Amino acid sequence: MDKKSIAALKQLFESEGISEECITHLKMDDRKGVQQLIKSYETKKHKAEIAEKNFMEMSVFESRAYANGHEYVAGIDEAGRGPLAGPVVAAAVILPRDFKLLGLNDSKQLSEQVRNHFFNVIKEQAISYGVSIISSQKIDEVNIFEATKLAMHDAISQLSPNPNHILIDAVNLNGLPCTSEAITKGDAKSISIAAASVLAKVSRDQIMKKIHNEYPVYGFESNMGYGTKYHLNNLMARGATPYHRQSFSPVRNTTHP
Structure with a gap:
């Protein structure tokens, strides 16, 4: 040579x-x-x-579902249960059997740049996906857990074709049109749930960045509505926005700016 x-x-x-x-x-x-x-x-x-x-x-749950005769396996996850402001967002996705995206994981474990790239890849390659947004007002009305389930059901209803089996991140959903599994920490164990977590997280982040443009003083662009020290200090000093969850402490006793 x-x-x-x-x-x-x-x-x-x-x-x-x-x-x-x-x-x-x-x-x-x-x-x-x-x-x-x-x-x-x-x-x-x-x-x-x-x-x-x-x-x-991370493909084990999907492979087992295919082996059991389920043609369309959906993954579902949510983003935004914990923040003091903004909506809760759920996403459902059906991936093709030959889908491959190395590095796919729980969206919180990915950098923003990688998440955004994966977001586009998943939307382009998915058989079907649905994204549901439940407002802070609805969260206050029914509580965050019920709002999360509403979002998940709505995201599933957007799928076409209908799923034969659904993999859910840690939440037991009733009234589904097919069989399902609730998997603890499923976004780190199932590629379908991980893909849904990316769709939900990026979709919610985009919403929070728009809210940031309306109320920049709270730092929503970086904290995404979570109770950071900066966010809490401004919440106490300036009061809550219409996007804050009034049923959440410490928002409850503040006023609108």
Whole structure:
């Protein structure tokens, strides 16, 4: 094998146009730059293998449902049960059997940039998805748990075709049109629930950024309505907005600005 320049080898590694046999040969090359390229390549390969393994482990619930004869398996999750302001959002999604998105996980474990990218990929590749938004006023009327279930039912109703089996993150839903499983920490155990968590989280974040433009002093763009110190200080000093949940402490005893 001719001794290629570091730049040429870097290009080969980046284009994945290099064989394992060539890498074995390059390990005898005493140039520091070559060894750094090999180390970087092997680290990237190891991470890809871990991502592949994790994705397979998160496909177990879906694979079992397919094996039981369920053609359309839906995942469902919510975002926004804990904040002091803004809606609760639920998403439901049916992914194709051959769906593959390495790195997909609970949306809270992903960076905003990755979440936004996955959000677009999931919407493009999903067989069907639905997103439901329940306002803070409705949350105050029925309580947050009931509002979450309303959002989940509504998101499911938007799916077409109808699901044959539903995987739900930690909530038992009654009155579903098919069989279901409630999975504790399901957004880290099921690719369908993880995909739903990304749709719900990004959809809600987009709403909170719009609310931030209307009421920038509360920092909704960064805290997404959660009770950060900055948010609480401004809530106490300026009172609640129409988007705050009046039934939540410490919002209850404040006034509208």
